[in-house]
Amino acid sequence: MHDIQYYLLKKRAFSGFISRLAKVQPLAAPVRRGEKNYAFELVTSANEISLPYIPTILPPKKYFFPQREVLLEFDTRRGLHAGPVGVAGPMTIFGVHTCDLAGIQCLNMVFSVRPRDHNYLIRKRKITIIGLECNDYCDEHANCALVNASLPSGGYDLFFTDLGDYFIVHVNTQAGDDIIDAVKQFQPAKEANLQDLAALRERKRVVFRNEVALDQRFLPALFDISFDGPVWKDLDERCLACGNCTQVCPTCYCFDIRDELNLDMATGVRYRVWDSCQTEPFAKVAGGENFRKSRLARQRHRYYRKFSYPFAKFFRFFCTGCGRCSRACMAGIKLKETLTSLISQGGEGPWKR
Amino acid sequence: MKRPKTAFFDFACCEGCQLQVANMGDTLLEVMGLIDLVEFREVMSEKWDGDLDIAVIEGSITDLHATERIKAIRKRSKVLIAYGSCATIGGVNGMKNSFDLDEVGDCVYGEGRWFFPTEQTRAIHQVVPVEYAVNGCPVYIPEFLSVLTAALQGIPYAVPDYAVCIECRMNENECLYDRGITCLGPVTRAGCNSWCVNNGNLCYGCRGMVSSPYVKGMKQVLEKHHVPIDFVVNKMDMYNKCRELDRNGR
């Protein structure tokens, strides 16, 4: 074991680093998508990567829990035969922001609850994560400070921070250290570099201030008293139930399971595909009753699944502050505004500053 | 397994959906292995007037002659599949319903219009019962195949009752509203895998609307984007005009 935890990567060496990294195993990184957006895509060279970037359309969740994932391959000509499924192999994701690291940490918890989801956990073990610090806010939709996701707190193998003409790189795991060894573009950080990093973090503590006028530890209590609050009625008036908010969320994990039969009428696949609690049929049962029929109940459910239910179960918020739901909402429903309304409608309580 | 006797028929339409099927390539050969094709005007010259296991219907019903013909087909078919927007939701033919029928006749046939009596456009299910629907203009072949296999298995096929946005985001397309383009994805039924947007187009609503579209909310969104309401109503009516016959009829 060698105990160096911080390395430097000069900016001029970045291009070489990416090219070599992409040769080790497939590499995904943020790439420009359309006029205003970004997406994680497989890359082979640094000039494909777009930095800095605002959160990608879909979070890197898609590599851990793909939009569509085959669960079984069946062949009914062989009785009830269902064979094991091959999935994409090891890969590296470069440039994961702290909000998305938090999202992956949330999903790790969910899929580790028994019965464990082996499909997720096997993929997860094969993915190397390289984080990337946000020196400033991406845009006005983010609320990462509220949920303590503006500073790194684990969940990565390597973590990059841009300090002008170089990146300082925190090595968090052996897998990260193996990259340092394999790519050979790094040099150990000096005391001055660590001071630069400390200075940036100090500056960030000033820039990233809680975006909502509420101490986050009071959020669960606020949600406890707000189930019948008027804010949900307001969302009901606006929400189109298009499902964009849940599809882009780094911690949403609802899915449907479907069969696809080939034209031989015997072979096919059973797959799972992302689903959304915002769609009308989601909570409908065979008899026709719908237990979250109104858009009100569906939007409320979404918020409770971020700030209330997971807190009781995992002692953690399932909002990472990435701002995607606000950015993607057709109807302009903004998470920060919803929370602000909750506070003002919450009456007297510790949440009132 | 005995291959079910299957025929393709067309009513008021562009026959583009039949073309989609005819153009499936190797897949068409696989399909031919599953069914006993007895009539399909675009690919063969044989006709069939006997009983059918499956009748696949393209086009909408726009005159008395068509009404009688579809009723007769229904009578001799065990299963009816409406495919393509014209058949499933009335489609572009429905735009006729925005006008007075005499005016429409005049415009198209002039003096001769009395030889061509016309009726309000109706989707197939607005005239006879339909077991399966494959939406789209044209149909999305993967969905057509899903419906066909469901029909062969004798089980229902449920068209997704949620917005195209769900599939569009999964395909990680940039939202067209981010580029200032009006798209009907938020109120249109999914199932097409956001085929149009994936290929640089926008959603025209050809698959019909979700079962309870939030019209007021959609108007608010369009106002926010400074889109005139008339423009959007026209846009929605382009495929969905016949929808009002469902609402009145039910």
Place this chain on the structure above:
Amino acid sequence: MEKIVISESNYQIRKARIVRTKKLTPLETLFEIVLDGDRSLDHEPGQFIMVSLFGIGEAPISVASSPTMRDSFEICVRAVGRVTKALHALDAGDEIGIRGPYGKGFPIRIFEGNDLLIVAGGLGIAPLRSLIQYVLDNRRDFGKAHLLLGCKTPQDILFADELDQWRRRMDVQSEYIVDRAEQDWTGPVGLITTLIPGVHLEPERTFGVVVGPPVMYKFVIKELLAKNIPEHQIILSFERHMKCGMGKCGRCQIQNIYTCQDGPVFRYSAVKHMSEAF
């Protein structure tokens, strides 16, 4: 690209074979099923399984037989969706896939030594039959057993022959009621709630076990509370749509609980404040 093989998927099915079918009504059929290798399903009364037909899909279905029947188990299926309709086309000898059992069943250990008032509405008799059979097979372990059953019409009554057997037993009291009936029905007509006031029970040692269509719960619970049965002794089983059965897919979520893992059986006291539960 290198591939990883996922060979231990939770979604792998266990092979099973239908050994007997019995049409109960035009919509409902009872299937007796044997697991491959003649293994026992080893379920608790009130648990459910995922029934799997490749190329069609999966559906959650409660086990309708008692675990005391070890060589096989039964499910009662109403043909309403893709899977359930396709199941109805199957016959003895056909193979199906099974996952599970899943969920928390009825709290049998807590029922022991106490009285039971079992209230079944419509298809709710299916999961309750697993409990009733279990109680009858271990009759002396339980106190008084009272069964109330409600259906839309006499033609909708499920397990009519078994009901007759239960009716003839001296250690079970049972009453049946239908919403509406033709002349040849001699029993009572009306809602199941009207039967509850007439039941003689000791509320402190009685568990009310209720399974039926969603609309029934509110009214039956009200009557049970009027009989002074404590809220934590009212036991319900909820029907929800489920895809995974493992507390992940989100379909069956009622506020902060997953019906598939935390339920489907709940105490009324635990869910009474949840508006999404009823």
